[in-house]
Amino acid sequence: MPASRPRLDISADAEALAHRVAQWITDLACHQPGRFSVALSGGSTPKRLYQLLAGAHYRDAMPWDRVHWFFGDDRFVPWDDPNSNYGMANAAMFADAPIPPANIHGIAFKGSAADAARSAERELKAWYGADKLDPARPLFDVVLLGMGPDGHTASLFPGKPALDEQQAWVTEVPVPGLNPQVPRVTLTYPALASAGSVAFVAAGADKKPMMDRALAGDRELPSARVKSNGELIWFVDKAARGEG
Numbered sequence: 001m002p003a004s005r006p007r008l009d010i011s012a013d014a015e016a017l018a019h020r021v022a023q024w025i026t027d028l029a030c031h032q033p034g035r036f037s038v039a040l041s042g043g044s045t046p047k048r049l050y051q052l053l054a055g056a057h058y059r060d061a062m063p064w065d066r067v068h069w070f071f072g073d074d075r076f077v078p079w080d081d082p083n084s085n086y087g088m089a090n091a092a093m094f095a096d097a098p099i100p101p102a103n104i105h106g107i108a109f110k111g112s113a114a115d116a117a118r119s120a121e122r123e124l125k126a127w128y129g130a131d132k133l134d135p136a137r138p139l140f141d142v143v144l145l146g147m148g149p150d151g152h153t154a155s156l157f158p159g160k161p162a163l164d165e166q167q168a169w170v171t172e173v174p175v176p177g178l179n180p181q182v183p184r185v186t187l188t189y190p191a192l193a194s195a196g197s198v199a200f201v202a203a204g205a206d207k208k209p210m211m212d213r214a215l216a217g218d219r220e221l222p223s224a225r226v227k228s229n230g231e232l233i234w235f236v237d238k239a240a241r242g243e244g
Contacts, residue, residue, distance in 0.1 A: 006232040010241055014203040017237045018048040021201055022058050025142060029067050036141050039070045042085035043146040045203045050093035064098045070105045073155035073186035076113040079106060083180050113172040113183035121170040135229045139194035147202055151210050151221030155186035163222060166190060198228035199235055207240040
């Protein structure tokens, strides 16, 4: 069953926060036998997290051969575009870590955004081994999420049809009104919820107003509507809580 309330985990600052989440993911992966799956997010705070995972301390501890990396969303641009979440993760982590190429599952820039969404969903269903999600069997072990200034998460934006999608696991998002003006591809709420742990990662005082609303359950914010079939955690720094 989805957790009734999210758990707050507060670090001193953004650097400590990145280390905290890196250690958390590494510990989970090490203690779980068999394959382990993570859905990645974009943004500056996750970028530092990915750099740490590929750095000497965590790189030597992570069971890379068993860990598979997916994406919660991406802009529909080539992977070498500076706005690509895949491109960011590749530069920050994939290129420096001993990850088998088959363990990296990017959202392909091919055809249209709708084509990319269908292709990503087919890949997820093949990975999962079923066409329907079972609440007792998570699709992901970890889903990492951020939160935008309008309360969006992944590419689930206020007022967009993707918020109401309950059947598809992945969907296209027409140009959401943010720069760059390109379509996006995103996991839907049911796919995000199919996780052992869903974790928001947020740093900085500018996050506090929207985070307060999200934690209060303001359903006008897409972030507030995220659930988890396992645990739901907000990893934040003191500034995001108004404590520093």
